[in-house]
Amino acid sequence: MIDLRPSRRLPVVEILPPVSAGRDAALPSDDRLTEFRPEDVALPSFFVWTLGCQMNRSDSEEMAGRLLAAGCPEAATLEGADLIVINTCAIREAAEAKVVGRQGYLATLRDRNPALRVVLTGCAVRELDRGRLPRRYPAVDVFLRPDEEPEIVERLGLASAQASVGIASGVDTARTTIVNRTVVSAADLLPGTRAAAVAAGAVHRGSSISAWLPIVYGCDKTCTYCIVPLTRGPERSRPFDDIIAEARALAAAGYREVTLLGQNVNSYGHDLPPEARFAHVDTERSVGRRLDRAARPDLAELLAAVDGIGDGAGRPAIPRLRFLTSHPWDLSDRLIDAIAGRPSVCEHLHLPIQSGDDAMLRRMGRQYTVEHYRGRVERLRAAVPGIAVSTDVIVGFCGETDAQFRATLRLLEEMRFDQVFAAAFSPRPGTPAALLPDDVHAAEKRRRLNELLALQEGIGLDRNRAWLGREVEVLVDQASSPASHDHEGEPGAADAVAAEPDETAAGPEKGHGDGERPPEAPGPGEARLAGRSREGRLVHLVGDPGLVGALVRARIVHAGPYSLRGRLA
Ligand code: SAM
Ligand code: SF4
Ligand code: F3S
Secondary structure (H helix, E strand, O other): OOOOOOOOOOOOOOOOOOOOOOEOOOOOOOHHHHHHOOOOOOOOOEEEEEOOOHHHHHHHHHHHHHHHHOOOOEOOOOOOOOEEEEEEOOOOHHHHHHHHOOHHHHHHHHHHOOOOEEEEEEOOOOHHHHHHHHHHOOOOOEEOOHHHHHHHHHHOOOOOOOOOOOOOOOOOOOOEEEEOOEEEEOOOOHHHHHHHHHHOOOOOOOOOOEEEEEOEEOOOOOOOOOOHHHHHOOOEEOOHHHHHHHHHHHHHOOOOEEEEEOOOHHHOOOOOOOOHHHOOOOOOOOOOOOOOOOOOOOHHHHHHHHHOOEOOOOOEOOOEEEEEOOOHHHOOHHHHHHHHHOOOEOOEEEOOOEOOOHHHHHHOOOOOOHHHHHHHHHHHHHHOOOOEEEEEEEEOOOOOOHHHHHHHHHHHHHHOOOEEEEEEOOOOOOOHHHHOOOOOOHHHHHHHHHHHHHHHHHHHHHHHHOOOOOEEEEEEEEEEOHHHHOOOOOOOOOOOOOOOOOOOOEOHHHOEOEOOOOOOOOOOOOEEEEEEEOOOOEEEEEEOHHHOOOEEEEEEEEEOOOOEEEEEO
């Protein structure tokens, strides 16, 4: 049956906040509580500005849900809000600069609305930098680390008897620990506060078709360039049953696609206690730090359990299951078997390689070799024929020679990735690499980045052409009127689809479709549609706008480097 529900999207903006639909606050359902209803006039309307990765989008959904549950209405625009929540990204200097550069504008808004409060959260808020933040972000009133986000309502003094969700009074959620001799969040309460938010319905999902489901917070890896372990703390897995409960709720709500989230989603479970019911789990890690994973749940076990939630007719209730991001250390044979054997698990793996040179990988602290990576992908492709593999690459890392960069280009030619998200190295304060000389000049980084993207454009086109004439399943998640695509051929005008896996990098999601105006114009009652194939490819279609939310079959009639065009089959 066709799902006619409209798609709701959280306001997720990179530069200029768009107009969102706005939402009303949750009201008490019991009439006897009406007199205790929060006064709309007394509670601030809020707007969440989200930058960065899927984890941030998911966190923003939870913050929006908590604010709505507290009685705060959502403002349609940043300008119309009394409370602006900025969920920042710090993966590269440019990501932080976007918010630093908006401080003057925020000050202007405060001049117009003296009641305005600005909360800054996300990865730019690091324990180490607490003292320096007010100078860097003068327009901000309250700073919350990512692990403090569940407290947003309480910290702003907006909590009422009906609003507190899973934050016991007196609980110190802001505990810290040490990573690389740096004080970071311990964040060990996050799994529990998430479960409470889900149980209370205080997660306001941006889509009614695809849902994010965080399964592990933080990162235990030691990549020398990366700020994430310092911003999000060590890995903490959510309890297995909490995740299954959330997945069941998503299935019951009719979600068609669920993406399990974590910085290292495939290390899920190593920090959970062993249990007899997982006695058969014997995931071995062949590289990196040895972990005792025996009898603990792993990602393969989770995929099997979510896939096993049935629709009553013997099919998985959630037809599409994805997971992001995997680390080559932890890509176990059990996980490969689960991708191959579980029908709902999509035929796409995002597996960052970062460099095609072993010496660079060592300096980056990645702890695997090109050979190990190659072996994993070979095994994966043998087990799941036709699987799409995408990756991340950093160019111009400290000391990268031209020969080492060329090794990365050669690896791209050899591996023939379906998508590559590439970025120039950006030194991050507090990371081990910040102590190394950043000796590849900015212009040279840019040149290498462009050369790599040009090479990948050709590979992507070849990979996409292989789909010509074939039929694919598309989960339609967008419809737009013909008028809104008047400039479809212009760079940046089309393919405005949720960026993944890392929207702060340059890659296909930043691309502009296949650079051609689709020949088919929508007929009466039709719209331009877009969605993803199971392999994660963007497919443009023309058809009934009521198909948004439906899984349809389409025959591919055109292939560009970044997207496909199909006809409904
Ligand atoms: N956990 C994932 C992994 O194993 O690689 C990726 C997480 S990170 C949010 C996304 C990507 O950002 C990385 O894969 C890397 O390519 C890129 N990245 C991280 N730190 C960077 C830096 N300092 N400069 C440039 N790119 C960076
Ligand atoms: Fe960063 Fe490495 Fe952790 Fe990925 S695995 S989040 S790149 S430290
Ligand atoms: Fe950015 Fe933090 Fe994600 S640094 S990419 S928002 S984990």
